[in-house]
Amino acid sequence: MKLIFLGTGDVRQVPVYGCKCDACQAARADARLRRRPCSALLDTGRHRILIDGGLTDLAERFAPGDLAAILLTHYHVDHVQGLFHLRWGVNDSIPVYGPDDHNGCADLLKHPGILDFRPPLTPLMPFTLGDVEITPLPLQHSKPTFGYLFELKGQRIAYLTDTVGLPENTEAFLAQFDELEIVIDCSQPPQTQPPRNHNDLNLVLAIHQRLQPKQTWLTHLSHDMDAWLMTHKLPTGVRVARDGLVMGCP
Amino acid sequence: MKLIFLGTGDVRQVPVYGCKCDACQAARADARLRRRPCSALLDTGRHRILIDGGLTDLAERFAPGDLAAILLTHYHVDHVQGLFHLRWGVNDSIPVYGPDDHNGCADLLKHPGILDFRPPLTPLMPFTLGDVEITPLPLQHSKPTFGYLFELKGQRIAYLTDTVGLPENTEAFLAQFDELEIVIDCSQPPQTQPPRNHNDLNLVLAIHQRLQPKQTWLTHLSHDMDAWLMTHKLPTGVRVARDGLVMGCP
Ligand SMILES: [Mn+2]
Ligand SMILES: [Mn+2]
Numbered sequence: 001m002k003l004i005f006l007g008t009g010d011v012r013q014v015p016v017y018g019c020k021c022d023a024c025q026a027a028r029a030d031a032r033l034r035r036r037p038c039s040a041l042l043d044t045g046r047h048r049i050l051i052d053g054g055l056t057d058l059a060e061r062f063a064p065g066d067l068a069a070i071l072l073t074h075y076h077v078d079h080v081q082g083l084f085h086l087r088w089g090v091n092d093s094i095p096v097y098g099p100d101d102h103n104g105c106a107d108l109l110k111h112p113g114i115l116d117f118r119p120p121l122t123p124l125m126p127f128t129l130g131d132v133e134i135t136p137l138p139l140q141h142s143k144p145t146f147g148y149l150f151e152l153k154g155q156r157i158a159y160l161t162d163t164v165g166l167p168e169n170t171e172a173f174l175a176q177f178d179e180l181e182i183v184i185d186c187s188q189p190p191q192t193q194p195p196r197n198h199n200d201l202n203l204v205l206a207i208h209q210r211l212q213p214k215q216t217w218l219t220h221l222s223h224d225m226d227a228w229l230m231t232h233k234l235p236t237g238v239r240v241a242r243d244g245l246v247m248g249c250p
Numbered sequence: 251m252k253l254i255f256l257g258t259g260d261v262r263q264v265p266v267y268g269c270k271c272d273a274c275q276a277a278r279a280d281a282r283l284r285r286r287p288c289s290a291l292l293d294t295g296r297h298r299i300l301i302d303g304g305l306t307d308l309a310e311r312f313a314p315g316d317l318a319a320i321l322l323t324h325y326h327v328d329h330v331q332g333l334f335h336l337r338w339g340v341n342d343s344i345p346v347y348g349p350d351d352h353n354g355c356a357d358l359l360k361h362p363g364i365l366d367f368r369p370p371l372t373p374l375m376p377f378t379l380g381d382v383e384i385t386p387l388p389l390q391h392s393k394p395t396f397g398y399l400f401e402l403k404g405q406r407i408a409y410l411t412d413t414v415g416l417p418e419n420t421e422a423f424l425a426q427f428d429e430l431e432i433v434i435d436c437s438q439p440p441q442t443q444p445p446r447n448h449n450d451l452n453l454v455l456a457i458h459q460r461l462q463p464k465q466t467w468l469t470h471l472s473h474d475m476d477a478w479l480m481t482h483k484l485p486t487g488v489r490v491a492r493d494g495l496v497m498g499c500p
């Protein structure tokens with residue numbers, strides 16, 4: 001099982017429109033440094049599951065029938081905006097799983113088109129999609145939000161965004177696993193005030209310390225986080241995701 | 251003054267995701283036949299005004315400071331979805347004008363970022379943006395929607411989408427002008443049942459007949475309309491818009 005980062009940016013993306021900071025200038029000069037809306041593709045070898053639908057070119061990236069399912073972390077616009085177009089396709093419907101948020105986003109639930117929105121997932125209740133076992137993990141955010149633990153043949157990846165810290169039940173659940181790989185919201189560099197809605201690096205490092213995963217990957221990065229990274233190092237075991245990067249290969 | 255069609259598709263765009271009809275196959279084979287979300291750029295030579303924000307790559311199309319304003323016809327997702335990203339820019343704010351619809355779309359009005367949403371426009375009350383005079387024209391649609399008459403140095407372009415037919419006051423207002431150029435919603439080929447929310451070609455041709463404009467341009471086309479056009483001709487004075495096409499040059 002591998003996870004391909006499709007987008008690793010925060011809601012503003014990198015570069016930020018009109019921003020002249022070092023990180024935004026660098027991303028404008030080198031497309032590989034761009035960060036699109038936070039999303040990923042889980043590829044089990046047999047099935048491909050899209051995690052969040054914030055990319056607006058989904059119809060070009062995925063041929064009809066390509067996606068076994070779409071898994072939503074939450075209904076903020078930057079995580080679903082690509083579905084506004086994709087839904088108006090024909091023929092193959094796509095099952096969509098996510099948290100209990102009956103408002104959805106704009107008219108998405110009211111006019112689902114080919115998106116087959118399944119009943120909301122239950123926190124910490126595992127289910128199976130194709131050959132992978134998935135456990136929805138409650139996160140702390142401004143909307144009902146799930147992270148997900150993916151398990152296949154003893155390999156475990158936890159995808160944890162958007163969140164500020166981790167709720168007790170989610171952290172206790174993850175603490176039972178060795179050899180875990182974690183992908184986590186790190187929107188901001190170290191802050192002096194406790195951050196709201198999204199992790200800063202301090203919170204991420206504290207979680208990394210407590211859970212001791214094999215590897216922690218940072219995603220949902222802002223241009224501020226990228227600018228900080230230009231002059232700072234991360235501890236061993238903590239790595240920065242990039243759009244297009246593949247992780248989780250055994 | 252010229253008007254550049256940036257997108258001429260209906261909500262589903264052309265090609266429709268997964269559709270194998272002749273029009274969709276043709277558009278997949280030849281990118282010039284694609285139809286993106288319905289929107290246009292009005293260029294007066296001195297100012298550039300974006301009409302609707304449905305394209306999702308606005309940050310790449312327009313440098314900061316490029317747009318004098320954004321004019322919205324209405325708040326359906328396919329007409330505003332590109333603003334979800336653009337709003338998170340920095341520095342230059344962009345004035346946004348549109349109809350009275352306090353719901354907006356998703357959290358756009360609540361979190362406007364650099365978008366400077368101005369008080370709703372008044373039906374049939376002209377105002378000036380840069381050097382162009384603009385009159386908001388009530389349309390008939392499933393949300394509060396304005397068409398617009400643009401006037402500069404005796405040249406007049408009426409942009410009329412999304413709509414089914416025209417309200418009496420709008421049609422009476424437009425009837426007073428000779429040498430008018432009209433851009434109008436023609437989502438569907440001739441229907442046997444009266445269409446809802448969007449024009450079919452029958453309604454468009456009736457309006458063309460009554461208003462006798464210099465030229466009528468069709469926009470907001472569905473793949474069904476495109477497929478119909480592959481085997482039918484339009485009367486003189488009625489032309490099909492295309493993404494990238496420029497009209498209104500004197
Ligand atoms: Mn987010
Ligand atoms: Mn969020």
Ligand SMILES: [Mn+2]
Binds near residue numbers: 261288326328329
């Ligand atoms: Mn429309």
Ligand SMILES: [Mn+2]
Binds near residue numbers: 324326391412
């Ligand atoms: Mn509409």
Ligand SMILES: [Zn+2]
Binds near residue numbers: 016021024224
């Ligand atoms: Zn920046």
Ligand SMILES: [Zn+2]
Binds near residue numbers: 265274275474
């Ligand atoms: Zn088609």
